[in-house]
Amino acid sequence: MTNRRIIYKPIPDAIRELVHKHGGDRSDVLEILRDLDRQQKLNPESVTDTARALGLPAAELFGVATFYSMLSLAPRKNVIRVCDGPVCSETKAAALRQALEAQAGGAWSIERSSCLGLCDRAPAVLVGEQPAGPVQVETVPQLLQGWRGDLPDYSQARQGEVRVMLANAGKLEPDSIDSALANGAYAGLSKALASTPEAVLGLVEASGLQGRGGAGFSVGRKWRFVAQAKGDQKYILCNADESEPLIFKDRLLIDIDPHQVLEGMAIGGYACGASEGYIYIRGEYAAQARRLERAIAQAEQKGWLGSNIQGTPFTFNIHVHLGAGAYICGEETALIESLEGKRGEPRLRPPFPPSRGLHGCPTAVNNLESFAVVRHILNKGTDWWKALSSYAVPGTKLYMVLGKVRRPGLFEAPFGLTLRQIIEEFGGGMADGSSFHFALTGGAAGTLVDQSLLDVPIDYGSSARGISIGAGGFLVCDQTVAPVSLLRELMHFFAVESCGKCTPCRVGTWRAREILGHMLAGDGRPGDVAELRALSDNLLLASFCGLGQSVSVPLNSALAHFADEFQSYEHG
Amino acid sequence: MAGLTTSFGSGAMSNSMDDIADFARAILVIGSNTTEQHPVFGTMLRRAVRRRGVQLVVADPRRIDLVDFAVLHLQQKPGTDIALVNGLMNIVLEKGWEDRTFIAGRTEGFEDFRETVQRYPPDKVAEITGVPVEQLYRAAEILALQKPMAVIWAMGITQHIVGVHNVMNLANLQMLLGNMGLPGGGVNPLRGQNNVQGACDMGGLPNVYPAYQVVTNPESRRKFETAWGVPLPDKVGLTATEMIPGVLQDKIHALYILGEDPATSDPDSGHVRKCLDGVDFLVLQEIFPSETSQFADVLLPGVTFAEKEGTFTNTERRVQLVRKAIEPLGQAHPDWQIITDLANLMLAAGERQPVDGTHAGWQYQTPANILSEICALTPSYAGISYARLEKGERLQWPVPNSDHPGTPILHINKFARGVGKFAPLEDIPPAEIPDDDYPMLLSTGRVLYHWHGGSMTRRSAGLSAIYNQALVEVNPEDANRLGLKNQDRLRVTSRRGAIEAEAWITDRVPLGVVYANFHFPDSSANELTIAALDPIAKIPEYKVCAVRVELVQSPES
Amino acid sequence: MSVNLTVDQKKIQAQAGQTILQAARENYIDIPTLCFHKDLSPTGNCRICMVEVAGQRLLQAACVTPITEGMQVETRSPRVVQSRKLNLELMLANHPQDCLTCDVSGECELQDLAYDYKVNVPAWGAKGTRYLPDSDPNPFIRVDMNRCILCRRCVLACAEIQGRDVWGVAQRGFEEQIVAGAGTTLLEARCESCGQCVAYCPTGALSNKLNYGLARAHQVRKVMTTCAYCGVGCQFDLLVKGNRVIGVSSNPGAPVNGMALCVKGRYGYDYIHHPDRVLTPQVRRYLLEGRQKSRTGSEWDWVKVDWQVALQLTAGKLASTRSSFGADSIGVLTSAKCTNEENYLMNKFARQVIGTNNIDHCARL
Secondary structure (H helix, E strand, O other): OOOOOOOOOOOOHHHHHHHHHOOOOHHHHHHHHHHHHHOOOOOHHHHHHHHHHHOOOHHHHHHHHOOOOOOOOOOOOEEEEEEOOHHHHHOOHHHHHHHHHHHOOOOEEEEEEOOOOOHHHOOOEEEOOEEEOOOOHHHHHHHHOOOOOOOOOOOOOOOOOOOOOOOOOOOOOOOOHHHHHHOOOOHHHHHHHHOOHHHHHHHHHHHOOEOOOOOOOEHHHHHHHHHHOOOOOOEEEEEEOOOOOOOOHHHHHHHHOHHHHHHHHHHHHHHHOOOEEEEEEOHHHHHHHHHHHHHHHHHHHOOOOEOOHHHOOOOEEEEEEEOOOOHHHHOHHHHHHHHOOOOOOOOOOOOOOOOOOHHHOOEEEEEHHHHHHHHHHHHHHHHHHHOOOOOOOOOEEEEEEEEOEOOOEEEEEEOOOOHHHHHHHHOOOEOOOOOOOEEEEEOOOOEEEOHHHOOOOOOOOHHHHOOOOOOOEEEEEOOOOOHHHHHHHHHHHHHHHOOOOOHHHHHHHHHHHHHHHHHHOOOOOOOHHHHHHHHHHHHHHHOOOHHHHHOHHHHHHHHHHOHHHHHOOOOO | OHHHHHHHOOOOOOOOHHHHHHHOOEEEEEOOOHHHHOHHHHHHHHHHHHHHOOEEEEEOOOOOHHHHHOOEEEOOOOOOHHHHHHHHHHHHHHHOOOOHHHHHHHEEOHHHHHHHHOOOOHHHHHHHHOOOHHHHHHHHHHHHHOOOEEEEEOHHHHOOOOHHHHHHHHHHHHHHOOOOOOOOOOEEEOOOEOOHHHHHHOOOOOOEEHHHEEOOOHHHHHHHHHHHOOOOOOOOOOOHHHHHHHHHOOOOOEEEEEOOOHHHHOOOHHHHHHHHHHOOEEEEEEOOOOOHHHHOOEEEEOOOHHHOOEEEEOOOOEEEEEOOOOOOOOOOOOHHHHHHHHHHHHHHHOOOOOOOOOOOOOOOOOHHHHHHHHHHHOHHHOOOOHHHHHOOOOOEOOOOOOOOOOOOOOOOOOEOOEOEEOOOOOOOOOOOOOOOOOOEEEEEEOOOOOOOOOOOHHHOHHHHHHOOOOEEEEOHHHHHHHOOOOOOEEEEEOOOOEEEEEEEEOOOOOOOEEEEEOOOHHHOHHHOOOOOEOOOOOOEOOOOEEEEEEEEEOOOO | OEEEEEEOOEEEEEEOOOEHHHHHHHOOOOOOOOOOOOOOOOOOOOOOOEEEEOOOOOOEEOOOOEOOOOEEEEOOOHHHHHHHHHHHHHHHHOOOOOOOOOOOOOOOHHHHHHHHOOOOOOOOOOOOOOOOOOOOOOOOEEEOHHHOOOOOHHHHHHHHHOOOOOEEEEOOHHHOEEEEOOOEOOOOOOOOOOOHHHHHOOOOOEEEOOOOOOOOHHHOEEEEEEOOOEOOOOEEEEEEEOOEEEEEEOOOOOOOOOOOOOHHHHHOOHHHHOOOOOOOOEEEHHHHOOOOOOOOHHHHOEEEOOHHHHHHHHHHHHHHHHHHHOHHHEEEEOOOOOOHHHHHHHHHHHHHHHOOOOEEOHHHO
């Protein structure tokens, strides 16, 4: 339209080339924006130019660029992100951040970040794309000179561990497919290809494998929905967005053996009739994304991915898609939106992804850990899988025990563990001088429990008994930590990570954080607890998506177990 | 609308806007900047593309906004529409995509037409129009295979010396493809002014009475003589574009102008001013002083649409109510009342007295009285009444009686003239094309924020805030060559005059073409345009003339 | 195919594929909404239309939940009412309490619901000037994002009605806001100023600048009429206060255009009361005083006269021209801006009264 404020300006060549380099498709938007950010050229003007080059409205791309926390339209330098997660907070990340701000100087921009998924290296930071930790105030100078801290060693199983997915920890060279093949990689896919997709579906269904994201939905049933859905194009999506505080299992699984994940996806593709797979991995895991890409390239070279795998008619390609900082993208429909290059906002359901998912096609979205298990079920069968434990829920799962225990970290074990077992048997007991006060189980969106639930066996159904397994994170707190304080950390996380689509979550989380902040500051008022309860109920009943609903879980459980303590913050 | 009358026997938009938006599978927009000139219909087209995936082909020398929604943009050189459409039809015939049943059952003249079209093979058409051969093939395929396909045009087709032929050729295309008389198809000229359709329907034309009853037809004449009680002239009158020059030819001595501003809206304004200056008596009925009012002897204050009652007929022949919102301001009178008063005075003066006419008198109390008289004399409006309109009935003419539901789509099963007539048409270059002295081509039109001569919109504070002066669109490469930057002053000169205006550098216009409007009297494109008329419809060739463009001064200097 | 369901103990039938909201409204059961508008894609953002569905643990958004056979719906249960009330409070927490001076007070959907649900406006939240009030220089559209409830109807109206995509959603969570383009002004973001976003905004976040402060909703008389610009024939309501047109608003019942209007139709009305209007008949002095035509000096001055004088002079002049040069020496230009009735009269005037076919209008121009 004629309007003298619209000044003719050709799209700069650099933008054209960048868009062209990434394929010129809208689903590559995050890659393009990340590149611009890396070049310190992400700003409203470049966003507008990129939108024009992609044939998108500027407003829409601007909405995407401002949605993800790792992207910044304001000018900044090399970024060090200091983790804001509950474990790092408990280990003095705030002091570390102050030290960094004081010492880093003009060459660096220091930012706060939601949990980086480095809880086993707390307090942790991300220097550019490189994780580092534990970083103490004293080690800041080394950090600025390139020191990145020590990696925890997971090669030794803990007492009582049953290792399936972790069996190869420390045994193979993750960037070598030869090493992986020597340790059993792709034997499961081989078996699958030798049988029919129906047989594979039947096997996975019979195994009773429940999705490891937290809801525990049957993987076999989900795959069958996808297999039965109409559509020439189907997709397998691996959810490696793992952005929930306390959870870092997917990162370790990739670092231990990326092929274990790829193989599970390929088996899923075979069972569902999908030829394309995507791994949506959180932006903070750039190093793992590259490891996956290397593994994919090697697998393609060896004929375990790509066209006509091992000479069969089966074709399966895997693409790695790096996020850019958004917890909400762990919600499967938000993940799909993000994968399509949009803001990571959850979709209306129905339709559910198995009938209409990525690009409107039938799509199976599974947690990365679920895929990591599949190889073993194919390989060794359901009897073996069920025999791994005597508990009603078969198989093993990864647990992260954190906080005030003697040996924090990650381990693999069957279902049905009690919180007491997790602390005493696997965590080595409470840390010296600490006694159990309460624990956050599952993850940030899990239950906050007191000692009354120490002996309840935990699985996907135990949330009905007040204790959830979630994605397997367990933060153990002693008397030095107040439930109100931890809850405020969590509400801070949810408020910062709320996508903003619906009112209960957008404003409710913000208000809950504010109330808790007032309480901690000694400004609690009568009615605060009642208001928290009302907000929590409303989050559960009226939020648009599961993530919003789940915010009520820590709130309600904390209020139930620590009613008097919360009440005591109300003054005057 | 002479073109469609020749082809089909009726000159109006054949289909309705909603049926095009709802049912067309492909749409050809040619010579219509729909989103700026008919903005709300423009949004309907955009919605049709977005919601239904309609295949939109835009043929326009400029990269108009609608191009963003098109699958294909044919950027023909201005004034080459006949060649372009012939080329498309040539491909249709080559591929055997024509609708043989329709051609056999409902048309005549196909063989002569085919012979002509066959002389327009794609490579020749590509050379004339500048549209690449591949694009011609792609366009022909979309337009022929996506059925129904609607053709939409506006002044970009008609304002050429070959305007009537352009229209007839689009009629040819729709007959060839069998897209007439069905929802989502048809020939759809978009009428510019709010009530240009009604003004035509009501006999505001030199050759016809209301409902296109021809003045040279004795039977029609007798009908109106009986109604009005006076003998009526038997020869066709002068068009506006003849009347005004007629002043200097001693043919016209007095003008009665209602709500128009020929000094702004007619081509070659300099010459128009000379004519208006020479007329013995000019009475102007207007709401604002205008360029034309400077020449008026009497100025009668009419009112705006908010101050009167009546009906408008929109582009799709739909008659709608205009309701009075406020009382006329000041001494102003509703225009129907002024005309009535003047008529009564003149009749009372005696020289020309009606005798026994059934509708000879001028005793109207309300516009509804007038509509009753219209319905009595205008077969296509016969069934329309204020009562039906108040009920919210959708009345698109013809509405032959009070029970008739109206006619959203014309030409179903049968054309007004019986069978449709194919017309063999040849490419004729514009009257004036660029040469060494005037090397660039000027095309003209309007912009979203202004209306016609701008007398209303320039007085709207907000519209003027957004668009407060004439902008002349210049292609970036031309601008480079001419040393022009955005917002520089430029001078555009034609053989008839010169204007200065602000340059707006944009790739909307192709290389070698500048685009200007006539909303601002100080820099009106009509100082430059040529009064070359289509020989049949007498429409001026606003869309093409030759000009020279130069920098006046930079804002900095 | 029809589906049987029970809403608030009332058995109703509805079409398969309909949502709870559609089914309820067709049966005159009101469920309040904010982000929903029948012309726009439902999004389920605001959570005001939550209802209770038997067998469902959580409340369901009526605007996006399809009906099923035998469904039992409660639209006003205590849980529902409490949730709606709380959601309204959450919205109002971030909303200035400036209804006293807000231009859309009286036709604000948020205000109506706050009243219906007797909401206590919370003392907490982001109040006042979180964003610059009147933040955009667009001459027609007043933007005050402090009043925005993030329903996104503006974004959808721009995208789905106007096909323009000027508005977008930026940032996230509590920081989420509606922006034009990449955070620019509306006009820079290629806004056509059609005002569709204003028409669909349920609050005062987007309002009209031209009539800002001119009238309260209840002081305005609305007259539905037909636009006088182009040939599309849009209809709308003229907003009248006293004998003054102070604005235009969409009338959802407009047959051709629905809620859609263009910038001229919606905002190009102020010429009606422009001081340039010719409001008195006037004639040149030479004519009034019966002298020879002269364009020089005061002879060519306009003299204001009454209607009788003006019309009599005109009639006399036309009659004498006809006597001297014949009827065909007179030309009549009628107007495509005027009504059918007036055009008919002009045609009758030329042919019957003058006796010439020299009548035309600007159809060709």
